[in-house]
Amino acid sequence: MFIAPNAISVGFISMYLPAIYAGLIVGFIGSIAIAINRREIHILILTDIVGLAMLFIVAAVGTDLAEALILPGLVVELAETLAISEILLSREMHKLEKDKRRTTSLFPTPFLLDMEVMTTAPNFIALVLVVYGMFLTGFTGGAVTGGGILLYAISRKARGLPIAVFDGIGGVSGIAWCLWLIGFVLFFVMPQFWMISLLLAAFGLLLKVASKVGLIGVLMKEDLENEGGN
Amino acid sequence: MKIGKLWNKLANPKVVPRLFACFLAILLIAGFIVPFALDGDNLYLRPSTQTQIDEGNPFAPYFRGGSLLSEPGVTLAQYPENSAYLGMVTSYLSPVSIWLASITPYFGTSICASPGGILDEILYYTRGFDTILESSILMMSFVIASWLAINYTMDRKNDEDEIKNDLKRAIGDSNKVANEVKKSDIKARNKQMRRDN
Amino acid sequence: MDFITLGGNSLGTIPLGDIVLYLTPFNLFLFGILLLFTVMIAFSKPEIQTEASLGGLSNTEVKVTPKEFKQRRFLSVICGLASAGAMITGDLFNFTLFMAFVGILNIGIVSAVKQTSVLNSAFNYGLIAMMCSLPLFGGAAIVLASTGTLSLFELSQMTASPMVVFGILLMLLGIIGESGVAPFFASKAEMFRTPGSPFLVIIHLSSLFIIVRAVEILLLVLV
Numbered sequence: 023m024f025i026a027p028n029a030i031s032v033g034f035i036s037m038y039l040p041a042i043y044a045g046l047i048v049g050f051i052g053s054i055a056i057a058i059n060r061r062e063i064h065i066l067i068l069t070d071i072v073g074l075a076m077l078f079i080v081a082a083v084g085t086d087l088a089e090a091l092i093l094p095g096l097v098v099e100l101a102e103t104l105a106i107s108e109i110l111l112s113r114e115m116h117k118l119e120k121d122k123r124r125t126t127s128l129f130p131t132p133f134l135l136d137m138e139v140m141t142t143a144p145n146f147i148a149l150v151l152v153v154y155g156m157f158l159t160g161f162t163g164g165a166v167t168g169g170g171i172l173l174y175a176i177s178r179k180a181r182g183l184p185i186a187v188f189d190g191i192g193g194v195s196g197i198a199w200c201l202w203l204i205g206f207v208l209f210f211v212m213p214q215f216w217m218i219s220l221l222l223a224a225f226g227l228l229l230k231v232a233s234k235v236g237l238i239g240v241l242m243k244e245d246l247e248n249e250g251g252n
Numbered sequence: 253m254k255i256g257k258l259w260n261k262l263a264n265p266k267v268v269p270r271l272f273a274c275f276l277a278i279l280l281i282a283g284f285i286v287p288f289a290l291d292g293d294n295l296y297l298r299p300s301t302q303t304q305i306d307e308g309n310p311f312a313p314y315f316r317g318g319s320l321l322s323e324p325g326v327t328l329a330q331y332p333e334n335s336a337y338l339g340m341v342t343s344y345l346s347p348v349s350i351w352l353a354s355i356t357p358y359f360g361t362s363i364c365a366s367p368g369g370i371l372d373e374i375l376y377y378t379r380g381f382d383t384i385l386e387s388s389i390l391m392m393s394f395v396i397a398s399w400l401a402i403n404y405t406m407d408r409k410n411d412e413d414e415i416k417n418d419l420k421r422a423i424g425d426s427n428k429v430a431n432e433v434k435k436s437d438i439k440a441r442n443k444q445m446r447r448d449n
Numbered sequence: 450m451d452f453i454t455l456g457g458n459s460l461g462t463i464p465l466g467d468i469v470l471y472l473t474p475f476n477l478f479l480f481g482i483l484l485l486f487t488v489m490i491a492f493s494k495p496e497i498q499t500e501a502s503l504g505g506l507s508n509t510e511v512k513v514t515p516k517e518f519k520q521r522r523f524l525s526v527i528c529g530l531a532s533a534g535a536m537i538t539g540d541l542f543n544f545t546l547f548m549a550f551v552g553i554l555n556i557g558i559v560s561a562v563k564q565t566s567v568l569n570s571a572f573n574y575g576l577i578a579m580m581c582s583l584p585l586f587g588g589a590a591i592v593l594a595s596t597g598t599l600s601l602f603e604l605s606q607m608t609a610s611p612m613v614v615f616g617i618l619l620m621l622l623g624i625i626g627e628s629g630v631a632p633f634f635a636s637k638a639e640m641f642r643t644p645g646s647p648f649l650v651i652i653h654l655s656s657l658f659i660i661v662r663a664v665e666i667l668l669l670v671l672v
Contacts, residue, residue, distance in 0.1 A: 029292040031300030038290035038594065042283075049583050050280045056273035056580070062572070065269060069579040072276075079587040083594045086296035086327070090374040091542060091593075094386035095586045098549045099579065101393035105553060106575035108397040109560050112404050113568035120565070157348065199391070206380045210465055213337040216377070217321075220341055223376045265570040265636040272577050272626050272633055276584060279622055286615040294597040330467040330600055378466030381538075385546040389553055392527065396557040399520050403561075 034084035045078030066107065073099040144177030202226030295328050296374065304360075310353040311360040318343030320350075329378050341373040451605060455665055468540040469600065475665070479536040479658055486654060487529030489647075491522065496646040511644045517561045525648040528554035532655035536662055541592060541599045544666060545585040545620065551659060552578040552627045555640070555652045562643045570639035577626045577633060584623030591616030592670070605669040617670055624663045628656035 052071030059065055076099075080091050148170045155167030205222030208215060261267060304312030316339075318325030324339025345353070353359040375383045452459060456473030463470040495518055498511040513521070528551060535547035556578065559571050593599050595612040609617070624630075629637030637656070641649050 027297045027299050030290060030294050030297060033300045035290045035292060039288055042288055042591075042594075045587070046280045046283045049587070050277050053273040053277040053280065053580070056576075057270045057277060059270075065576055069576060072273075072580050072583045075280075076583040076587045079583075080590040083290065083294070083590055084298070085294050086298050086374060087294070087379075087593070088590065090296075090379055091382075091586070091590065093375065094382050094542075094546055095582060097386050098389050098546070098553075098586075099582055101390045102549075102553055102575065102579045102582075105393040105396045105556060105560070106572060106579065108400045109556065109568060109572050109575060112400050112560075113565055113572060115404065116563060116565045116568065202387075203384070205376070206384060209337075209377050209380060213334075213377075216337045216341055217344070220344060220373075220376060223380075262632060263635045265573040265639050268633050268636045269573050269576040269580065272580060275622060275632075276580060279584070279619060283615060286611050288591075288594075288612055290594050291597045294593075330598065331464070331469075334466055379468065381465050381468045381540075382543055382546055385543070385550055388527075388531075389546070389550050392524070392550070392557060393553055395520075395524070396553075396560050400560060403516060 030085070037084065038082050041082035041084075042079055045075045045082060048078060049075030062110070066103075066110065070099070070103070144173060148174035148177070198226045200226075295330055297328055308357060309360070310357050314360045316342045320345055327374075331378075334378050338373060338377055341377055452602065452669070455668060462539070467600065468538065468543050469602065470537045471539040471602070472537065476537045476662075479662065480533050483529055483533040483536060483654070483658060486651070487526055487533065490529060490651055491526050493647045495521075495648065496644060498644045513644055520561050521558055521648045524554050524557045525651045528558065528651050528655055532651075532658055535659055539601045541601060541604065541620075541666070541670075542586070542589045543599075544662075545589050545623070548585060548624065548627050548659060549578070549582065551655050552581065555637075555655065558648055558652060559640045559643060564643055567640055567643045570636045573636040574629070574640060577636065581623045581627045584619040585627070588616045588619030588621075588623060591619065601666065601669055609671050613670065617667055621663075621667065624660070628660055628663075630656075630660065 049072055052068055052075060055071070056065050056068050059068065073095075076095055077092060080088055080095055082088075151170030151173065152167050155163040155165070155170060157163070201222050205219040205226060208219040208222070262271070298313065301313070304315055309315045316325040316327055317323075318339055320343060321340075323343065324336055325342035327335055327338050327342055329335045329338050349359065352362075452471060452473055456471075456475035458473070460472040460474065460477065462472065495513045499508045500511055502509050531547055531550045531554060535544060535551065538544050538547060556571050556575050559567055562568065589599065592604070592613055595610055595616065596604060596607055598604065607613075626633050637652075640652065643649070
């Protein structure tokens with residue numbers, strides 16, 4: 023039987039001070055490291071420590087609400103890392119191009135991955151990951167399913183086989199996005215249909231995250247097959 | 253130092269993040285003189301640590317009462333009129349999660365098979381707008397990164413020599429794989445033949 | 450301070466669960482202006498710059514390629530909508546999320562350019578934006594811990610404790626960094642030095658409007 027607490031339990035209150043001080047100290051260390059470091063790539067990595075301190079401070083509150091707030095914080099941090107590292111990459115490549123001596127693409131030059139798993143049973147493992155992701159549902163499930171698709175694409179590439187092109191995957195992502203918005207709006211307009219909204223939201227999220235992660239795999243399709251014909 | 257020189261230094265973009273980090277560090281260290289105390293009158297409360305685990309509840313630490321599709325669980329939302337449907341979502345379990353909870357006492361500690369786990373349900377319903385923004389941010393960063401990747405950083409149409417080399421290697425590799433597959437095929441067939449005879 | 454003293458008589462609310470959008474004449478005005486600009490940007494054509502070439506009398510046109518143009522217009526429109534949303538949101542954490550959203554879109558709008566100097570400043574601005582997640586979300590969490598609520602309406606009724614003041618100060622630093630005000634202006638100001646004008650204007654506009662809204666929120670919570 024569940025008895026609802028009517029105030030925050032003493033344990034959380036006594037833990038708050040150590041937790042938030044830990045957050046402040048970690049944030050201080052991270053920002054001082056950034057302030058004295060000169061190399062850009064190091065600064066980029068160190069900003070993650072500052073983000074970690076943010077998670078400390080949010081988690082210190084110790085309610086279900088705080089737990090719900092952690093996810094947006096985490097995702098924003100990840101998303102910014104993704105975009106900014108790509109900008110750093112393109113800046114470096116533009117610099118190389120101006121150098122006239124050589125134009126090199128930095129990323130998947132000969133894509134060599136000498137791992138046993140890439141040649142033995144990648145299709146099976148990818149399938150297991152996709153099915154397991156469907157089983158998990160929600161955000162985690164999406165990530166696992168996307169990881170499966172990614173593994174499939176990478177293993178095909180590592181073996182030098184053409185990758186089946188998932189051209190529609192961007193579209194799937196868009197549709198999932200709409201499903202999800204509908205679920206969200208339905209929640210507020212007609213809360214008595216909470217069940218359908220919940221399912222729309224949960225499966226929309228699964229599709230969305232999965233197709234996002236899978237998108238990276240599609241990028242790997244590269245020009246191998248396109249140029250191979252000529 | 254003259255103030256003009258200082259401004260000139262600040263105009264270099266490379267200095268700015270480090271300067272910002274300095275300010276942030278100073279402010280964070282100033283936090284130690286602030287009297288921190290957690291207010292007991294918070295929302296979305298959870299029971300004290302470990303109690304549900306000690307009770308042996310399979311949904312620990314996320315059990316919030318209520319029963320499937322009939323009785324709402326107990327959650328204290330910002331606006332109490334939302335609590336009823338929020339509670340219904342909290343108590344919802346998918347068939348998979350019911351099955352999992354019946355075979356393991358640690359179901360609550362995993363985050364699988366629950367479209368209405370406690371975390372999700374707050375994010376879907378009462379704080380749904382936060383989630384919309386959060387995943388829009390994710391989507392936009394994917395748009396930015398993949399646009400750059402497709403049109404520039406991974407675009408190799410101009411590196412013809414490299415593509416030729418890669419193609420050669422790829423053909424070699426796939427031949428090797430095909431040969432290996434053929435070899436093991438023959439081996440397996442021989443084995444089968446021996447067994448049959 | 451009250452909503453009414455700052456923004457005029459309330460014209461109603463849009464409740465979205467915990468996040469309630471407040472409609473006062475002040476907020477609606479900012480919201481409307483931003484929407485208007487967004488529409489204008491969506492239907493405008495990019496500028497074409499001419500550069501005098503060195504050692505000759507001819508001029509060269511600096512154009513934005515159609516691909517780049519599409520990407521930029523898309524991100525600019527989203528950026529306009531996001532800043533418009535930040536004008537009417539009534540939740541502290543939601544506002545910080547809008548802030549982060551606008552920050553990443555600002556980077557995105559200039560990400561497609563070819564000038565290394567612009568990319569350099571975009572990268573440096575991005576580093577600040579990443580660091581800002583600590584003061585923004587951390588500040589909001591400290592306010593939550595101290596008062597037990599994130600709703601601006603409830604916060605405006607309370608008197609600020611030292612802890613709330615600290616949380617708000619953290620948030621203020623985050624807002625200053627994210628929108629590129631005074632000592633941190635360099636990286637954001639350098640991002641503009643590229644062709645494609647109407648879309649770059651939204652970077653300016655969004656940070657301007659968000660600062661105005663942030664001041665309103667600070668006054669609501671503190672005073």
